[in-house]
């Protein structure tokens with residue numbers, strides 16, 4: 001099964017010039033979704049971690065399914081003003097705009113090693129912000145794992161330069 005068949009590119013969304021990879025067909029196809037989680041699980045074995053951080057919103061889907069599959073804990077990196085307890089915030093740029101993420105200070109035991117999981121790696125801005133949040137909150141960044149890296153934006157190389165070990169299932 002070629003998982004890219006289930007991640008079609010939609011031209012000029014959400015802005016002209018962006019080829020947006022839609023995860024909806026993959027999620028709607030049980031065997032493709034299962035295969036995606038199994039391939040993420042295989043790459044996750046390369047990391048030493050006890051918890052997964054999922055990034056709102058598409059990172060929640062893959063991160064939580066992977067946490068369930070691998071028997072790891074799961075934590076939320078949320079868009080602003082969604083978390084009820086004291087939180088850290090980071091702002092960042094991404095392929096088609098800018099945004100902010102927050103994590104709760106008290107979510108995980110201090111010092112645990114956390115694997116960041118998201119659907120897509122484009123510029124790397126989102127994962128760098130997530131990594132900074134984890135460090136601010138006193139957690140160790142085990143690395144970052146994505147289903148798809150968008151070519152031409154050097155997200156993987158950017159993460160490497162920042163010292164964030166990263167693996168992706170697909171590149172397109």
Ligand SMILES: O=P(O)(O)OC[C@H]1O[C@H](OP(=O)(O)OP(=O)(O)O)[C@H](O)[C@@H]1O
Nearest residue numbers: 056057058094095121122123124125126
């Ligand atoms: O590598 P980057 O350039 O930072 O881009 C990648 C991010 O962009 C998308 O999220 P988006 O902010 O569109 O939010 P969504 O998951 O709620 O759709 C995607 O799910 C990643 O989190």
Ligand SMILES: Nc1ncnc2[nH]cnc12
Nearest residue numbers: 019020021095120122150
């Ligand atoms: N081209 C793209 N497709 C889907 N999600 C993205 N997030 C950032 N860039 C993206």
